[in-house]
Amino acid sequence: xxxxxxxxxxxxxFVHGDRKFSCCVEGEKSAPRGAWWWFRVSSDDRHRxxxxxxxxxxxxxxxxxxIVAYYEDLLARRAAPAPSxxxxxxxxxxxxxxxxxxxxxxxxxES
Numbered sequence: 001x002x003x004x005x006x007x008x009x010x011x012x013x014f015v016h017g018d019r020k021f022s023c024c025v026e027g028e029k030s031a032p033r034g035a036w037w038w039f040r041v042s043s044d045d046r047h048r049x050x051x052x053x054x055x056x057x058x059x060x061x062x063x064x065x066x067i068v069a070y071y072e073d074l075l076a077r078r079a080a081p082a083p084s085x086x087x088x089x090x091x092x093x094x095x096x097x098x099x100x101x102x103x104x105x106x107x108x109x110e111s
Contacts, residue, residue, distance in 0.1 A: 012060055016068050019043050023063060025054045039067050049074075 011024030020042035027035040035054040051070040
């Protein structure tokens with residue numbers, strides 16, 4: 001295995017903005033679930049994330065861009081307002097059509 005590949009597999013750290021990301025691969029590639037990229041963020045010491053499987057083609061640059069994109073999307077979803085209570089149970093349920101307005105039937109006097 002090339003030294004460059006071994007660096008990626010062993011893990012690495014990088015800084016993006018004001019956050020430090022620590023990344024490593026855990027699990028065996030031959031295991032049923034495979035190996036996954038795990039990372040921690042300096043601003044979030046309570047959680048660690050495993051957003052995607054490790055690939056033979058992974059490089060530090062590709063892993064870094066995927067991790068940053070994943071984490072920024074996660075932060076955006078956390079910051080988004082919660083859906084209204086009545087829509088939470090069925091997010092894909094179609095809206096009810098508006099009730100059709102019936103035209104009143106006016107009786108015609110018999111002649």
